[in-house]
Amino acid sequence: MTDELDGLIAGLMPRARADLAELVAIPSVADPRQYPPEHCLRAAAWVAAAFAETGLRDVHLEETPDGSHAVIGHRPPPPGAPTVLLYAHYDVQPPLDEAAWHSPPFELTERDGRWYGRGAADCKGNIVMHLTALRALGEDVPVGLKLLVEGSEEQGTGGLERYLPPHAGELHADALLICDTGNVAVGVPTATTSLRGLADVVVTVSTLAGDLHSGMFGGPAPDALAALIRILDSLRDADGGTRIDGLDDDGGWSGAGYDEDSFRADAGVLDGVRLTGSGSVADRLWARPAVTVLGIDCPPVVGSAAAVPAAARARVSLRVPPGTDARAAQDALVAHLLAAAPWGVRVDVEREGTGAAFRADTGGPAYTALDRAMREVYGTPMTFLGQGGSIPLCPVLAAAYPDAEIVLMGVEEPRCLIHAPNESVDPDEIARMARVEASFLRHFANAGRR
CATH class of the missing domain: 3.40.630.10 (Zn peptidases)
Incomplete structure (x- = not known):
């Protein structure tokens, strides 16, 4: 046959x-x-x-x-x-x-x-x-x-x-x-x-009525982009692993493994750059939540002015492993982003789609x-x-x-x-x-x- x-x-x-x-x-x-x-x-x-x-x-x-x-x-x-x-x-x-x-x-x-x-x-x-x-x-x-x-x-x-x-x-x-x-x-x-499932959001940080000259106001004037960076950084631990309050991150994978050297080659990881998170590659890739900042709206380097940004936003994507409800994961992500806001800045989180x-x-x-x-x-x-x-x-x-x-x-x-x-x-x-x-x-x- x-x-x-x-x-x-x-x-x-x-x-x-x-x-x-x-x-x-x-x-x-x-x-x-x-x-x-x-x-x-x-x-x-x-x-x-x-x-x-x-x-x-x-x-x-x-x-x-x-x-x-x-x-x-x-x-x-x-x-x-x-x-x-x-x-x-x-x-x-x-x-x-x-x-x-x-x-x-x-x-x-x-x-x-x-x-x-x-x-x-x-x-x-x-x-x-x-x-x-x-x-x-x-x-x-x-x-x-x-x-x-x-x-x-x-x-x-x-x-x-x-x-x-x-x-x-x-x-x-x-x-x-x-x-x-x-x-x-x-x-x-x-x-x-x-x-894995999917839960996406867009987070917007606002601090000022408008951009301000950084020489005249920089220092005490709250920088929206700096605040956003702090909020986004709170989504990861010191090893770079995803850490979202209220979301389990200890899952394990029981099927075929993924050799770390093979993963580095497949992903094109540069020499000397460490993989993020802990546990096996398969655990991190297939059995645990993973957060990614897909994009940031802020002044580009070319054409930027000497100004304190009044607002900045980012699109954040969360991959959700089997056994975790995507909507519940999105709820946890929204709550985490709001709670992580420094300096009393205003934070608005817009929900995008979820997928189981x-x-x-x-x-x-x-x-x-x-x-x-x-x-x-x-x-x-x-x-x-x-x-x-x-x-x-x-x-x-x-x-x-x-x-x-x-x-x-x-x-x-x-x-x-x-x-x-x-x-x-x-x-x-x-x-x-x-x-x-x-x-x-x-x-x-x-x-x-x-």
Whole structure:
């Protein structure tokens, strides 16, 4: 079985590269302030046509409440067979600093055995993985299929999360393959079982009616930026670990570890710079809260005046581990920021969105079938990985389909540098994971048969 799929998928890889090149060439950033929305519509139409060609029925675009379009389709199951939902997203992160790219971000470029381009891994590489698996199976698809390809995942505007509940019956499946993660390293078969949630706020500090000349008033005049710096500094201990009053920070990770040297290399940590926090890297990354200052509004260095700032603000993001309620974590963050205000300064905290954390149940037939498929392809048992990021759709799916198994997997691994300049994908991972998916569908057809 595996030899047959090996040959089929090897023969399909030139088409996979051509598909990925076409998709990467579409700058489908779901932010109309940066890119025209027509690009996302083009990507959605491309995805719909490609999956319709594999034999899925009624493949069409559905507008979601945030204005983005999801690609939806289906294939009915053979009698008694289970149904599997295939998920990915076609929208991508903006390229950020285009000057930092070694090749054009929206042109698939091969270099050192990898394919470079924005979205090459996250998540257009996973779309191509799905297509390659289905093409390898041809008409011999042993399960029912539901297709769900999102159009605004990277922007986090929640279109699909709001669309899903009233349409849950249309997308019901026994197993959900959420293909927006990947292996712990190239060649190491992995399923992601844990996602941190999210709680964001914007904190504003005000001290004066207006900026003042620092020579005439500096000293006794309270500096809003200095006050903000003190407030933000209170969110971390001396080791740099997150310390928020009322929020537990002692969680531990029991799955696959993350070697510190590998993490330093993957993250590009400069020589001599210590990692922040304490405990294992996996504990800090996947099982504990983590605070990040995403941005600060204050006078820039170039063009700044000799003035005491009257106001300053920052956007603060808190990643929340499974087992912690995201809203309760946001409450703790707000209370901490208000309590940390020095000198009686005025502090206003504006709440942004929250997203629940997620933990998968790995004891069902889908995980058994997946482990069997990964052993066949990689020659080693599947391992479990946590993710420090969030996929807000996962808790919504878990609530909508409490009896379904949710599997997170895909072609993304640390060297892909998703969200950063020079994003890339290893084409061998696309081939291997396409083989895993095709083999999984065959194994699950029997394991999940009703």
